[in-house]
Amino acid sequence: MAVDAAEIYDGIRTLPIVSPHGHCDPAWFADDRKFANPAELLVIPDHYVFRMLYSQGVDLAQLGIGAPGEGADPREVFRLFAHHWDLFLGTPSRIWIEHVLHRTLGIEERLSAQTSDTIYDLIDALLMQPDHRPRALFDRFGIEVLATTDGALDPLTHHAAIAQSDWGGRVIPTFRPDSVLDPLHDGFMDNLAGLETQTGCDLGQFEGYLEALRQRRAFFAAHGATATDHAVEQIRTEWLPEPETLYQRVRAGTADAQEASAFYGHMLIEMAQMSVEDGLTMQIHAGSRRNTNMALKRQFGPDTGADMPIAVDWVRGLGPLLNRVGNTPGLRIILFTLDESTYARELAPMAGHWPALRIGPPWWFHDSPAGIARYFDRVVETAGYHNLAGFNDDTRAFLSIPARHDLWRRAVAEHLAQQCTRGAFGRDDAERLARLLAVDLARDVYGLAR
Amino acid sequence: MAVDAAEIYDGIRTLPIVSPHGHCDPAWFADDRKFANPAELLVIPDHYVFRMLYSQGVDLAQLGIGAPGEGADPREVFRLFAHHWDLFLGTPSRIWIEHVLHRTLGIEERLSAQTSDTIYDLIDALLMQPDHRPRALFDRFGIEVLATTDGALDPLTHHAAIAQSDWGGRVIPTFRPDSVLDPLHDGFMDNLAGLETQTGCDLGQFEGYLEALRQRRAFFAAHGATATDHAVEQIRTEWLPEPETLYQRVRAGTADAQEASAFYGHMLIEMAQMSVEDGLTMQIHAGSRRNTNMALKRQFGPDTGADMPIAVDWVRGLGPLLNRVGNTPGLRIILFTLDESTYARELAPMAGHWPALRIGPPWWFHDSPAGIARYFDRVVETAGYHNLAGFNDDTRAFLSIPARHDLWRRAVAEHLAQQCTRGAFGRDDAERLARLLAVDLARDVYGLAR
Amino acid sequence: MAVDAAEIYDGIRTLPIVSPHGHCDPAWFADDRKFANPAELLVIPDHYVFRMLYSQGVDLAQLGIGAPGEGADPREVFRLFAHHWDLFLGTPSRIWIEHVLHRTLGIEERLSAQTSDTIYDLIDALLMQPDHRPRALFDRFGIEVLATTDGALDPLTHHAAIAQSDWGGRVIPTFRPDSVLDPLHDGFMDNLAGLETQTGCDLGQFEGYLEALRQRRAFFAAHGATATDHAVEQIRTEWLPEPETLYQRVRAGTADAQEASAFYGHMLIEMAQMSVEDGLTMQIHAGSRRNTNMALKRQFGPDTGADMPIAVDWVRGLGPLLNRVGNTPGLRIILFTLDESTYARELAPMAGHWPALRIGPPWWFHDSPAGIARYFDRVVETAGYHNLAGFNDDTRAFLSIPARHDLWRRAVAEHLAQQCTRGAFGRDDAERLARLLAVDLARDVYGLAR
The missing domain is CATH 3.20.20.140 (Metal-dependent hydrolases)
Known part of the structure; x- marks a missing residue:
């Protein structure tokens, strides 16, 4: 049946x-x-995300990880992530993060290097609420x-x-x-x-x-x-x-x-x-x-x-x-x-x-x-x-x-x-x-x- | 093609x-x-069946297994099995036993705690033939x-x-x-x-x-x-x-x-x-x-x-x-x-x-x-x-x-x-x-x- | 989608x-x-092919493999291969070889014991070109x-x-x-x-x-x-x-x-x-x-x-x-x-x-x-x-x-x-x-x- x-x-x-x-x-x-900012919410704590970025040559310090990453600008961290969004094609991280952005946070814009700042600002504004x-x-x-x-x-x-x-x-x-x-x-x-x-x-x-x-x-x-x-x-x-x-x-x-x-x-x-x-x-x-x-x-x-x-x-x-x-x-x-x-x-x-x-x-x-x-x-x-x-x-x-x-x-x-x-x-x-x-x-x- | x-x-x-x-x-x-009874035919010799029941806390002695199981009432054994029929969802045991009941033995009734005795009696009668x-x-x-x-x-x-x-x-x-x-x-x-x-x-x-x-x-x-x-x-x-x-x-x-x-x-x-x-x-x-x-x-x-x-x-x-x-x-x-x-x-x-x-x-x-x-x-x-x-x-x-x-x-x-x-x-x-x-x-x- | x-x-x-x-x-x-002949092109160098034939009892020497295979008649080697073509059902070798015959070489005839010589001759003629x-x-x-x-x-x-x-x-x-x-x-x-x-x-x-x-x-x-x-x-x-x-x-x-x-x-x-x-x-x-x-x-x-x-x-x-x-x-x-x-x-x-x-x-x-x-x-x-x-x-x-x-x-x-x-x-x-x-x-x- x-x-x-x-x-x-x-x-x-x-x-x-x-x-x-x-x-x-x-x-x-x-x-x-309140959660600090979009990078500390979505990128820095997620080892699925930063391990993939690292595997393709991204420096962990630039991603705000660990002691060497202290002081990294969260907006830059988020940009780096958005810039490499293609790496996540076919991975569950992409499914989860799209769910978070579109359904949980109600953001319609699709993530990309171009939309990184816009989406960062949208999330940041939500976190104030x-x-x-x-x-x-x-x-x-x-x-x-x-x-x-x-x-x-x-x-x-x-x-x-x-x-x-x-x-x-x-x-x-x-x-x-x-x-x-x-x-x-x-x-x-x-x-x-x-x-x-x-x-x-x-x-x-x-x-x-x-x-x-x-x-x-x-x-x-x-x-x-x-x-x-x-x-x-x-x-x-x-x-x-x-x-x-x-x-x-x-x-x-x-x-x-x-x-x-x-x-x-x-x-x-x-x-x-x-x-x-x-x-x-x-x-x-x-x-x-x-x-x-x-x-x-x-x-x-x-x-x-x-x-x-x-x-x-x-x-x-x-x-x-x-x-x-x-x-x-x-x-x-x-x-x-x-x-x-x-x-x-x-x-x-x-x-x-x-x-x-x-x-x-x-x-x-x-x-x-x-x-x-x-x-x-x-x-x-x-x-x-x-x-x-x-x-x-x-x-x-x-x-x-x-x-x-x-x-x-x-x-x-x-x-x-x-x-x-x-x-x-x-x-x-x-x-x-x-x-x-x-x-x-x-x-x-x-x-x-x- | x-x-x-x-x-x-x-x-x-x-x-x-x-x-x-x-x-x-x-x-x-x-x-x-003639085969002795439905329990000795379908439950007691089938280790696929009794291992699953055991895994969910059923006592092997009550299932008529081994020396401790001697003297177990076969109708009670069959009831215990029928009562836990849900455990077999998704297993080949369920496919095999449904085939045995419906096609090999021609029984139309579906197995459940409610139908246990009826089905037991139907099988028992067939075994007399x-x-x-x-x-x-x-x-x-x-x-x-x-x-x-x-x-x-x-x-x-x-x-x-x-x-x-x-x-x-x-x-x-x-x-x-x-x-x-x-x-x-x-x-x-x-x-x-x-x-x-x-x-x-x-x-x-x-x-x-x-x-x-x-x-x-x-x-x-x-x-x-x-x-x-x-x-x-x-x-x-x-x-x-x-x-x-x-x-x-x-x-x-x-x-x-x-x-x-x-x-x-x-x-x-x-x-x-x-x-x-x-x-x-x-x-x-x-x-x-x-x-x-x-x-x-x-x-x-x-x-x-x-x-x-x-x-x-x-x-x-x-x-x-x-x-x-x-x-x-x-x-x-x-x-x-x-x-x-x-x-x-x-x-x-x-x-x-x-x-x-x-x-x-x-x-x-x-x-x-x-x-x-x-x-x-x-x-x-x-x-x-x-x-x-x-x-x-x-x-x-x-x-x-x-x-x-x-x-x-x-x-x-x-x-x-x-x-x-x-x-x-x-x-x-x-x-x-x-x-x-x-x-x-x-x-x-x-x-x-x- | x-x-x-x-x-x-x-x-x-x-x-x-x-x-x-x-x-x-x-x-x-x-x-x-030019490539020597169809057997030396398609059978003898392909260990996927000859290992399967060997697994079903075909003698490697008759397939022209190694020193014992020297002097094997390439047409006979190809016949032996064609005779056992059924063994390759479900294997990638069959897909590859059919691609080679039909698309790469343009041969329409399907390989079998019956068509072995015909196909051998067709390939052999192509190799002259x-x-x-x-x-x-x-x-x-x-x-x-x-x-x-x-x-x-x-x-x-x-x-x-x-x-x-x-x-x-x-x-x-x-x-x-x-x-x-x-x-x-x-x-x-x-x-x-x-x-x-x-x-x-x-x-x-x-x-x-x-x-x-x-x-x-x-x-x-x-x-x-x-x-x-x-x-x-x-x-x-x-x-x-x-x-x-x-x-x-x-x-x-x-x-x-x-x-x-x-x-x-x-x-x-x-x-x-x-x-x-x-x-x-x-x-x-x-x-x-x-x-x-x-x-x-x-x-x-x-x-x-x-x-x-x-x-x-x-x-x-x-x-x-x-x-x-x-x-x-x-x-x-x-x-x-x-x-x-x-x-x-x-x-x-x-x-x-x-x-x-x-x-x-x-x-x-x-x-x-x-x-x-x-x-x-x-x-x-x-x-x-x-x-x-x-x-x-x-x-x-x-x-x-x-x-x-x-x-x-x-x-x-x-x-x-x-x-x-x-x-x-x-x-x-x-x-x-x-x-x-x-x-x-x-x-x-x-x-x-x-």
Whole structure:
């Protein structure tokens, strides 16, 4: 039966936005100050944008990135971006930014080198308006809940301020503890000291360390968190029957790289076990090798677009963790991959078996029309729809949130319409699944219904 | 030239079913007893079905699986399945089971929690009828030949009984010797003892061991077998110039894991060399890590849906074997992968060169509409059609055999119609290739024409 | 907006052919002798063709391959090929050869066992004509530039002869130095001796070795080369702070395999650094395991269709090289992969960041309609179009060059029309991108505009 994708899309187009994972700054909503200017809104924070410009020879300093970019004229930054607008043909960045300009901001002019200043001025004028402040936009976007991602030691003052304000927006933190779990993390020893100070626990013994982590999780949960998040390069988990010894070596700074990795692998399992206790959904983002461009890291700091995906072995890497907790009813662990070859080979078979597992939506380089199509093509036949986790926008570009959910919803509609055409199921099923994929799975898997 | 997939499908829809690889129980056809009940027919033996239910929190014991499931009420099992029917949206299981219910069994009612009992009763009543006994169904399905998969020590009494009966159905065994080849196999030492007893060969020397294997192969061939089968996790082959020494260590139980793997790698080559001698087609299924859920294995035994695919290196893994026998005219080795990234990268280039190699059809998680489309997309341009091996249903769910061949034939027609539309070839070619893929390749590659 | 692929194709169909990488023999154009016969033109040099025939049991000697094939009757070779024409259904070889027969040679008859002799005679008669000599065909094909691939020690006499002739065709060499860089290369020590003789440099010290390589690069550039090329099995690069020691071990023949690989990994970086100096574009073809069929290599020599792709790790393998030169403006390094799983996972993210990187077109087994579609599907969303390198025909089958560019242009048009239909961009953009992909990117990335 032929079903029109546009009709399925219409059924989910205006549903609320559920954003259970992303990187917005909670200060925006705590302070509700105006966004500074079009460049700081659309160009400078968007690593999709500046990595493409850099790949074609544009200097990051001229784009206002990092310390070398301080003092760059935002209008010039925006011009440089507009001048290279052609580079984005065929990329999701182009779709998102066109959505932002034309639909979110209502600008009719099309972006080009010629229109750069005009559009800059139009956006700048809009940002002066009260109805373009963070909270007003949040409300206008129909955001039901927005999760930020926050280090384990974050005092969550912005989240507290939002909660205590008279504004009704739901902005919740996510507990990201890698900086106090992974001995190879920058500043790990200082972070342990901070953890000790913050919690008052005695970190001299492994039990005290676990207790401190439990306290931080409880603190995050009390501020609304429903999930944790881990970013690992290679997925490796390992249950140490006697972790105290290795913990002491780690604390003494005498653990070698192999031991550090074993310790972190053990701690991932401890975190999963704490999730069994406290009900926080566990997210694992694996397969990104961070900051591969050393010169850029030295000059501009981390996160300058040089993180690169590598191949991942989920089956063997996650085995020890799953054999500790994977059969636990109610536990939710969401797996995100940048290695698409693992979708059909590993993640769909694993999520189609282990009760605890769900497959996260296409992440990072793959949250694009073709990327989403490949995702459905590869996971659904083995994992079905109910072992998926809905959508994440995963963005630090606040204005692009409606654009990203819209792209997802269109791709969902496209996929489901094709399924109907192939005879997999009928229109009623497709409409139900569309709502599931647009909002309900995310609400459920992240425990966001309240 | 636009060609209609439906027309190509019509040309192959009613061709006989050639099933050269699967896991039906030969006792069904030897004894021709009625199938016990709808749950034991459709739910309990189908790991696709129960793994999906388990992934969403359904207890395997309640599904009648393994020892803990003994005594489960089949009607309750069926209800549990029907209640979760939505989970199968988008999966091939749903297509197969709908085909079984509506076309094979002629039930009009659609499955749901509400219709569970009605449908259960309808199926149960049908199973009472003589025309729904195994042999009658086999005949009605138009099965030309059905191969089972049988351990090396199997006495093949059921196959013998079928051959001596007055029923004309062709049910042949397949020689699966891993349990007497792989020192890491459960019960390997006992199996060697059994092999010695069964053949009367002296297994004290490697030559006697080889001779015993030759005898078992001949015994299987005498019972109609045309093929062997191996299931390996990582493909590794290695020619030992002096296998006696390692054989003695293996027999003495003193070989370590590395030596055990080397021994098995050598034995795969010995098996290929025996295939050169006796003409049995060799099947290699690689890349499945078995029983990854240890708690389930302890409670429910093996094969509870926790086998997981892993990445495979065919080129280096199979090199030593191919350099012994790969250029042999007439030898047939069929490779099956769960790592789809190897189709275009390794298997199609290899099968497009080595005379002995054929690429098996999409296996296990990938014998689905999108899986089959990806398979053709990735193998045909390099390997053509004549280096493929046709279709396997590979099922232990007897009733689903027509459904699985039908799904394959529809997917074949879809693929060939697209090729015509793209201008790759014309309708005459497409119709010829359709018959090749539906039946002729399987007959040829498995040596089934008689 | 629906845009017709045929219209986009029409806009690029007759553009000149830019062929920046391939394996034609420059002697053809230096001498301008007639091609010997249809078999030597279409069958014997085409490893796509003879590997497929071999995979189905055809003897390579009967196909006129290698020393054992000397003296094979070309008419018989052509018959054998025509007899097996069905094997090529669904392969790009069939598309290319049909294009050659029907469009390039103007033969109306369709190839089959029955028409073999007729077609053979028609081709043979055409080859007698002056307008079917190499230079005339080169001109008729509209080839703007054709790059050959030449060993580091090649005296380039044919290229010099072409340049000094009154014929205006541009046939340029490409510097392929692996035979003097990789200690594991056949004849490496002899090649070093040849390099010393040819350049007069003192290879007793590492500096002299580098100087000799610089001289050879300059010699190639003086003969028109704009690029270098490397073929590596596993990509591995490594900067040795003190290469002299290892160089001395390599020269003394005492380096082990691991050291040889480290040395070659260092030399790849030296080559990249020389590209920074002299502006030659660097090509890296990685992931092909050469001559995996040892019996064929012994009997027929190398390159008999037994090279097999293996998995590649670009991110870690290329890291040391990129951290030396990857941020250099103006440097061009083109990466070619046979491991398609790296397109979305590694190559598109890398090319979308590093200024020096471009992604080469689908290579070898993947320069086919479905292969090209997968390529665009996987690279464009992350790398855009401007980080691609246009098209290579990469062929030693001269007559197939127009066919291969035509197949690419049709696939480009197909892809761009789909992008328009999906709403990614409009027809004007599509037409601009079509020209970019057909000719302009290749001209630019290989520095061919003059």
